[in-house]
Amino acid sequence: MNVRPERDFNVDELLDLYASVGWTSYTGSPDVLTKAIANSSFVVAARDQGGTLIGLARGLSDDASVFYLQDIIVRPEHQRHGIGRQLLTACLERYRHVRQKVLLTDDDESQRLFYESFGYVRTVDFEDAPLNAYVRFDS
Numbered sequence: 001m002n003v004r005p006e007r008d009f010n011v012d013e014l015l016d017l018y019a020s021v022g023w024t025s026y027t028g029s030p031d032v033l034t035k036a037i038a039n040s041s042f043v044v045a046a047r048d049q050g051g052t053l054i055g056l057a058r059g060l061s062d063d064a065s066v067f068y069l070q071d072i073i074v075r076p077e078h079q080r081h082g083i084g085r086q087l088l089t090a091c092l093e094r095y096r097h098v099r100q101k102v103l104l105t106d107d108d109e110s111q112r113l114f115y116e117s118f119g120y121v122r123t124v125d126f127e128d129a130p131l132n133a134y135v136r137f138d139s
Contacts, residue, residue: 001054003086005094006045009037013053020075040070044090046083054078057087059095067095069103088118104135 011034018026018033026033037043037058046055055074061067069091074083095101103120105111112122123131 001046001048001083003044003046003055003083003090005090006043007038009034009045009053014056017053017056017073017075021073023073036070041067042091042094044087044094046074046078046087048078055083055087057084057091059091061095061098063095063098065098066100066102067091067098069101084114092118104133 011030014033014037015027015030026036040058041061041063043056043058045053048054055072055078057069057072059067059069069088072084072087072091074087092101101120103115105115123133
């Protein structure tokens with residue numbers, strides 16, 4: 001398996017990866033997905049020995065004060081093999097100089113434990129200063 005920054009993706013391989021984890025908000029709008037990937041600050045891909053895309057992480061950053069992890073995806077049949085950990089490590093290493101690293105994720109125990117293992121803290125549990133997180137989704 002190979003994990004490295006990447007920019008050039010075939011739209012079909014992206015759609016196949018996102019569909020494998022049920023992210024239909026992306027697969028229903030291929031143009032939006034390809035634009036989102038192209039406009040991301042950093043994209044790292046995991047490919048198997050045959051070159052098949054099996055994972056991807058992408059984020060947005062001002063490269064000074066904040067990094068926002070937008071997507072981290074690993075095909076279900078490849079999950080629990082350290083690929084997600086390698087993808088997130090690559091992102092955090094790229095933005096190691098940035099103080100604030102933010103993400104939104106599902107309210108799922110395994111995801112919480114995964115991100116906490118990297119030092120992430122839910123805003124409700126952050127003790128250094130009171131924090132709230134807000135999100136707005138427009139249709």
